[in-house]
Amino acid sequence: MGKGKVGKYPLAFRKRAVERMRGCENVKELAKELGIHRNLLYSWRDRLAPEDRAEWEAKEAGREGPLERENRQLKEALAEKILEVDFFRSALQKIAARRQHNMPAGETASTRKSGK
Numbered sequence: 001m002g003k004g005k006v007g008k009y010p011l012a013f014r015k016r017a018v019e020r021m022r023g024c025e026n027v028k029e030l031a032k033e034l035g036i037h038r039n040l041l042y043s044w045r046d047r048l049a050p051e052d053r054a055e056w057e058a059k060e061a062g063r064e065g066p067l068e069r070e071n072r073q074l075k076e077a078l079a080e081k082i083l084e085v086d087f088f089r090s091a092l093q094k095i096a097a098r099r100q101h102n103m104p105a106g107e108t109a110s111t112r113k114s115g116k
Contacts, residue, residue, distance in 0.1 A: 009036075014044045014048060015048060017030075017034055017036070017041060017044060018041070018044050018045050018048050018049060021041055021045055027041060027042075
């Protein structure tokens with residue numbers, strides 16, 4: 001085989017594509033630009049630089065898509081609301097306990113007069 005060509009794409013092209021993939025944020029756009037399928041880039045990456053695979057997998061795991069980001073933000077907002085509810089519930093319980101503690105024994109709790 002001459003000129004390092006295996007299959008449709010020369011070896012030099014594949015190496016350049018893998019190098020560009022390293023610094024790329026959007027592999028799908030890179031694949032579109034190069035006119036190849038995204039999965040082909042990943043397969044070239046795995047064949048040409050297997051020692052870098054762990055680094056790339058860690059980088060990909062660190063990326064979160066828009067749905068994961070929204071899900072994380074919603075979970076954080078829910079956790080904040082739960083903390084607020086717990087705080088106010090605790091405060092209301094303390095106020096109720098003080099009111100009961102300050103009333104003389106046998107006295108009924110004060111209520112608003114009805115309009116009847």
